[in-house]
Each structure stands twice: as structure tokens, then as C-alpha cells.
Amino acid sequence: MATRPNLPCAYHCIMTTTIQTALQQKIAAIYQQPFPDLxxxxxxxxxxxxxxxxxxxxxxxxxxxxxCPEDCAYCSQSVHNNADLKPEPLMDLVAVLEQAKAxxxxxxxxxxxxxxxxxxxxxxxxxxxxxxxxxxxxxxLEVCCTLGMLKPHQAQRLKEAGLTAYNHNLDTSPDYYDxxxxxxxxxxxxxxxxxxxxxxxxxxxxxxxGMGESVQxxxxxxxxxxxxxxxxxxxxxxxxxxxxxxPLENAPTIAPFDLVRTIATTRILFPxxxxxxxxxxxxxxxxxxxxxxxxxxxxxFTGAKLLTTPNPERSRDEQLLATLGMAPKSL
Ligand code: SAM
Ligand code: DTB
Ligand code: SF4
Numbered sequence: 001m002a003t004r005p006n007l008p009c010a011y012h013c014i015m016t017t018t019i020q021t022a023l024q025q026k027i028a029a030i031y032q033q034p035f036p037d038l039x040x041x042x043x044x045x046x047x048x049x050x051x052x053x054x055x056x057x058x059x060x061x062x063x064x065x066x067x068c069p070e071d072c073a074y075c076s077q078s079v080h081n082n083a084d085l086k087p088e089p090l091m092d093l094v095a096v097l098e099q100a101k102a103x104x105x106x107x108x109x110x111x112x113x114x115x116x117x118x119x120x121x122x123x124x125x126x127x128x129x130x131x132x133x134x135x136x137x138x139x140x141l142e143v144c145c146t147l148g149m150l151k152p153h154q155a156q157r158l159k160e161a162g163l164t165a166y167n168h169n170l171d172t173s174p175d176y177y178d179x180x181x182x183x184x185x186x187x188x189x190x191x192x193x194x195x196x197x198x199x200x201x202x203x204x205x206x207x208x209x210g211m212g213e214s215v216q217x218x219x220x221x222x223x224x225x226x227x228x229x230x231x232x233x234x235x236x237x238x239x240x241x242x243x244x245x246x247p248l249e250n251a252p253t254i255a256p257f258d259l260v261r262t263i264a265t266t267r268i269l270f271p272x273x274x275x276x277x278x279x280x281x282x283x284x285x286x287x288x289x290x291x292x293x294x295x296x297x298x299x300x301f302t303g304a305k306l307l308t309t310p311n312p313e314r315s316r317d318e319q320l321l322a323t324l325g326m327a328p329k330s331l
Pocket of ligand 3: 070071072075076117148
């Protein structure tokens with residue numbers, strides 16, 4: 001695999017070219033191993049740090065849907081795209097708490113609230129989200145938010161409210177980023193991640209596979225994640241859900257073995273992280289999902305809906321785990 005001699009400025013700010021190339025080579029060597037060696041290495045590391053028979057169930061809630069000013073090419077919620085989606089204002093607290101209680105009753109130990117915002121603004125809506133965080137945390141669930149860009153004082157307030165983790169994906173490589181999103185930069189993303197870490201909140205950061213990127217782009221995303229300090233404790237690996245009316249509606253689907261290799265490489269690079277097999281499971285066979293678990297994925301989103309797109313029913317996931325002699329992870 002050819003390595004790129006140069007990556008753009010945002011990347012240079014965190015790595016010199018020499019380290020960058022060495023890191024890229026190291027990651028490529030992991031990824032390119034013969035499949036049995038790659039899976040064996042991933043399994044060894046996975047078993048040292050996690051129970052290989054357990055998968056964490058997480059539940060998503062779209063607390064504010066659509067009308068987002070960002071132009072993410074994959075997203076149903078961008079005003080720049082023409083997806084068939086009805087925008088919804090910020091949900092009320094009681095409705096969110098009902099969803100969180102139902103999630104817990106269904107075996108989820110983590111509840112993730114997503115808002116289609118470019119960034120958080122101080123004011124009544126943020127106060128309402130802070131109250132949601134407080135009350136979901138009081139249910140004894142891990143509580144995660146993904147609300148767009150944050151300033152340091154906002155991250156601090158989320159921490160004080162009891163937030164466990166903040167999801168803010170880098171999505172792809174620094175090189176490919178401007179093919180997917182033009183209304184913000186990689187540096188913007190890294191700045192929010194730094195604010196989250198500085199506030200003592202755990203970072204959930206991953207990407208999307210199947211947006212027309214190269215294998216090298218996927219490995220460069222992983223390389224960037226290794227430069228975060230501390231490394232992310234949670235890494236969602238999403239497969240693109242192609243949405244009619246978005247620029248990526250006809251993007252080529254990721255090859256199943258490329259997905260498994262990417263998950264195994266992630267597990268090897270981030271032994272302690274939760275690796276989340278996120279969007280795109282509806283299109284996957286049980287056998288492919290089982291291979292992803294063997295490669296080190298240990299979390300899924302359960303319930304019939306992700307944020308705006310369908311997801312397997314929880315009963316199907318329970319059945320799959322039972323067939324494999326596996327079980328949902330308790331807190
Ligand atoms: N607006 C916030 C942001 O972008 O950070 C939070 C919500 S956004 C929908 C959360 C994540 O969902 C994105 O970062 C992206 O990785 C993922 N996502 C969105 N649309 C997707 C799609 N069609 N397929 C796969 N993943 C998707
Ligand atoms: C993440 O990486 N994947 C989740 C969660 N973080 C917020 C979202 C997936 C969204 C899939 C497309 C949709 O349902 O709109
Ligand atoms: Fe907005 Fe997030 Fe969708 Fe981008 S991914 S359009 S920021 S909701």
C-alpha cells in the first residue's frame with residue numbers, strides 16, 4: 001500500500017512527517033496481515049482487556065432532528081441535502097426520560113442523545129440538555145451526548161451535569177475530510193475533542209466507512225485517533241447508511257472483509273476502548289456481525305431506529321447473541 005508523503009496542515013500540527021510515516025507503516029502492516037493472523041492478534045488483545053462473550057447495548061435518541069446548517073454529505077439532517085425528513089425541535093425532558101427508561105429496561109447501559117446542531121449555544125436549550133443529562137445519569141445509565149462543536153466552558157458544564165462521554169466523530173482521514181464536509185474543518189473537530197478531554201469527559205470518536213474513501217483514508221483516520229491524548233475510550237465504526245437525497249446516496253458499499261479488517265486493526269491499536277459496530281447493521285448478515293465481534297467489536301446500538309434511519313429490532317440482536325453463546329453486557 002502506498003503511503004502518502006504529506007497530509008494537510010491540521011495533521012502536521014500534531015505529527016511530524018517522520019513519525020507520521022512510521023505510524024502509517026505500522027498501521028498498514030497490522031491491517032495487511034493475512035486474515036488469520038490479524039484476527040488472532042485482535043482476539044488475543046480483545047480477550048486480555050474485555051470479556052469476549054459480552055456486547056454492550058446502547059440506545060440512541062435524536063433529541064433535536066434535522067435543519068442542521070452543516071453540509072455533511074452522508075447526513076439526512078443537513079439543510080444542504082434533500083432527504084425526506086421532517087425536522088423536529090428539541091424534545092421535552094419527560095419524553096427523553098421515557099425513552100431512557102425503556103432503553104434501560106431493554107438491556108441498554110448507555111443512552112446517547114444526538115442533536116442536529118452545528119455547535120452548542122449557551123441559553124435555554126443548552127440548559128434543557130443539561131437537565132436531560134442530569135436526569136438520565138440519575139437512572140444509572142452511562143450518558144453520552146453528540147451536539148456538535150463545544151467550547152471549553154460548555155464541556156465543563158456537561159461534565160458537572162454528569163455526562164459520561166461526548167461523541168464527536170472525525171469521520172474520515174484529514175485528506176478526505178473536505179470531500180465530505182466543507183462547513184467545518186478537521187481542526188474544528190480536534191478542538192472540540194480537546195475541550196471534551198480537558199473537561200474530564202470520556203471521548204467517543206470514530207468514523208464512517210463506505211463514503212468512497214480509500215483504505216489508506218481509513219487507516220489515516222485510525223492514525224489520527226492514536227494521536228489523541230488520552231486515546232478515545234469509545235470508537236464507533238459506522239458503515240454508511242446511504243440516504244436518498246444526499247450526495248452519497250450511491251456510494252459503493254464497503255467490502256465486508258475490509259470492515260472486519262478495520263475493526264480488528266482498531267481493536268489492536270486501542271486495546272481498552274469500546275469498539276462500537278454502529279450504523280449499517282441492518283444490511284449486514286449475522287455471520288458478518290459475528291466476525292466483527294470476533295475481530296473485537298464489543299458494542300452495538302439496539303432498537304429499531306438509530307437517529308433517523310432504521311436499525312435491527314432488539315429481539316433480532318438478542319437472538320443473534322444467544323445463538324453465539326454471548327450476552328448483553330451489564331453495567
Ligand atoms: N451534529 C452532531 C455531529 O455531527 O457531531 C451529532 C449528530 S451526527 C448525526 C452523529 C454522527 O452520526 C456523525 O458524526 C456521523 O459519523 C454519523 N452518521 C450520520 N449520518 C450517517 C449515515 N448516513 N451513515 C452512517 N453514519 C452516519
Ligand atoms: C455514531 O458514531 N453513530 C451514531 C452515534 N454516533 C450518534 C449515529 C448513527 C447515525 C446513522 C444515521 C441516522 O440514523 O441518521
Ligand atoms: Fe448536522 Fe451532525 Fe448531520 Fe453533520 S452529521 S449535518 S453536523 S447532524
